């Protein structure tokens with residue numbers, strides 16, 4: 001029986017959630033994209049559906065979510081978790097607010113917990129404000145994100161821009177007072193008409209308190225709260241023999257193609273180090289602004305490399321590099337570059353590549369869509385929240401889809417060769 005479905009707003013967010021559930025010993029199936037009508041869900045404790053709707057128009061995002069919920073219902077799911085980024089990636093128009101509104105209507109939930117806090121990734125919430133390590137979100141590198149610059153750390157205020165529903169908060173003092181105090185406060189807020197409740201949490205025990213005995217059909221947040229729900233579920237389920245398999249990475253001697261589109265500070269440093277360790281090609285729209293020429297250049301370069309060795313192709317650039325590139329390529333540069341890396345991935349797979357590391361959630365979404373991957377088995381983590389995934393096929397591909405901010409400085413170098 002599938003006890004919970006996680007709907008994630010991008011693919012690396014989905015693999016992060018899937019890794020969190022696996023840590024609790026649950027059997028997890030991960031799907032990419034809105035599931036095809038009529039397709040069936042294989043036996044699992046939890047299903048994660050990763051959909052690329054973080055940065056698209058909110059009407060389209062809601063349509064994807066509605067179709068996904070309809071499919072999940074047909075497959076017997078009654079509890080839902082909406083997973084967004086631990087840095088609350090969104091714009092004043094959405095999509096977190098519109099999707100929370102939609103999901104609470106579809107599930108009939110009286111209120112929605114909103115809790116991106118994920119201590120494992122150093123994201124905490126206090127008095128409704130989101131912190132990244134020791135910085136407020138708006139003082140972190142997220143303030144210059146190419147798609148969703150996060151310029152306000154006050155989640156109650158930010159979410160209120162995205163919805164007409166009332167947004168309230170659940171302060172840490174109440175969370176620390178325990179589960180009953182939490183239930184009393186959320187009932188009181190719901191009674192006052194508050195629909196979305198931003199919950200404070202600074203460590204995993206806070207998340208356990210928020211998740212414990214929660215019987216609404218919907219929760220929302222980051223992988224931290226997903227893991228807490230997984231822990232609560234894990235103790236109530238019989239131990240499994242992991243019948244879905246536990247694949248790790250395929251052998252690195254088959255050669256790894258690393259594609260980086262994330263422009264996060266973490267990825268820029270990982271790219272800088274990987275450049276010293278493997279052949280690398282930078283694709284800079286400031287130098288070549290035509291997408292077809294960029295793809296052809298990269299494909300030719302890639303095919304000239306030793307296919308049994310790691311190699312790196314990246315568009316990642318700092319804010320100044322992106323500004324220069326956008327002058328030449330135009331306002332759709334981010335989306336065009338996602339497609340460029342995706343097409344390079346497809347051409348490489350057609351030529352035999354079976355091991356691909358991708359940096360960046362949107363970039364991963366584009367790559368997975370271009371490769372036509374619909375379902376993966378979630379395996380061992382290469383870093384917290386970054387599990388190896390293996391496509392379900394007779395000629396499987398190992399994929400490592402890395403959220404922009406995740407992994408240590410040598411992540412790309414180590415995963416490409418290990």
Ligand SMILES: Nc1ncnc2c1ncn2[C@@H]1O[C@H](COP(=O)(O)OP(=O)(O)OP(=O)(O)O)[C@@H](O)[C@H]1O
Nearest residue numbers: 261262315317322334337338360361362363403404
């Ligand atoms: N040189 C560049 N100029 C402008 N945009 C770029 C450039 N290189 C990459 N981008 C775009 O920046 C965006 C990065 O988003 P992506 O989600 O891939 O990474 P991220 O936000 O760091 O990761 P995550 O969503 O997992 O936190 C993509 O749309 C990508 O195409």
Ligand SMILES: O=C(O)[C@@H](O)C(=O)CO
Nearest residue numbers: 012013016085086361403
């Ligand atoms: O929550 C996170 O930080 C990640 O899972 C993510 O969503 C990045 O795209």
